[in-house]
Amino acid sequence: MQYKKIAPSLLAADFANLQRDIEMVNASEADWFHIDIMDGVFVPNISFGMPVLQAMARHTQKTLDVHLMIVDPDRYVQTFADLGADVLTVHYEACTHLHRSLQAIKNAGMKAGVALNPHTPAHLLEDVIQDIDLVCLMSVNPGFGGQAFIENTYDKIKKLKTLINDNGAQTLIEIDGGVNDKNAKALVDAGADVLVAGSFVFKSDNPTDTIKNLKKVIA
Numbered sequence: 001m002q003y004k005k006i007a008p009s010l011l012a013a014d015f016a017n018l019q020r021d022i023e024m025v026n027a028s029e030a031d032w033f034h035i036d037i038m039d040g041v042f043v044p045n046i047s048f049g050m051p052v053l054q055a056m057a058r059h060t061q062k063t064l065d066v067h068l069m070i071v072d073p074d075r076y077v078q079t080f081a082d083l084g085a086d087v088l089t090v091h092y093e094a095c096t097h098l099h100r101s102l103q104a105i106k107n108a109g110m111k112a113g114v115a116l117n118p119h120t121p122a123h124l125l126e127d128v129i130q131d132i133d134l135v136c137l138m139s140v141n142p143g144f145g146g147q148a149f150i151e152n153t154y155d156k157i158k159k160l161k162t163l164i165n166d167n168g169a170q171t172l173i174e175i176d177g178g179v180n181d182k183n184a185k186a187l188v189d190a191g192a193d194v195l196v197a198g199s200f201v202f203k204s205d206n207p208t209d210t211i212k213n214l215k216k217v218i219a
C-alpha cells in the first residue's frame, strides 16, 4: 500500500510569523509543503509569488508541492523549477495545450501535476493520465482557504482512481480544500494519497499535534 501524505498549505500560515510556521512544519510529521500561487485572474485572490517561495525554499527540506492558480502557467515553468519546486501543478482549466505543459514541467525536472476545479470531470484526463504524476482534486472552489469541503469529492476520487487503474498509471491523487480530521480517513479510504490541509492545521491551537493526529488518522 502506498504511503499517505499530509501537505500543510502555506496559505493558512501567519505571514507575520512565516519563519516560525515553516520551522513548525519542518519539525512536524508533515510530508510535503503545499504552496498556492494565485494571480488574481484565474482565481479572485492574490496570495504570494516568487520572492516568498524563494525565501521559504531556503528554510525547508520538505517536498515543495507548488500549485499554480494562474492563467497561462507555461510562462513560469522554468522559473518555478529554478526556485526549487519538486511538484508543479497547473490547472486543467488554465491550459490550452495540457500535454505540452506536462512535458515542459517534466523536462524542467519536476513532477507534473494537474488540478481539477470542482466542476471539471475527471474523465477529461483520460488521454493524458499516463503523463500525470499527481492529480489535485479541488474539494473547494480555488482561491481561498477556510471553505467548506464539497461532499461529491468522494465520488470523484473513486472515478479518478478507476481511470488511473484502468490505464495502468501511477498517478497520485491529492485532495485540496476543507480537509480535517473528520473527513481525512474517508478520503484516503476512497483513494486519496495526499491531503492538503490549511486552516485545519495553522488555525488550530497546536499545529504540530494537529499534523500528528492527521497522520495517525490516515495511517
Ligand SMILES: O=C(CO)[C@@H](O)[C@H](O)COP(=O)(O)O
Binding pocket: 009, 011, 012, 034, 036, 067, 140, 141, 142, 143, 144, 145, 146, 147, 176, 177, 178, 179, 196, 197, 198, 199, 200
Ligand atoms: O488551494 C487552496 C485554496 O484555493 C487550498 O490549498 C487551501 O489553502 C486549503 O485551505 P483549507 O481549505 O485547508 O483552509
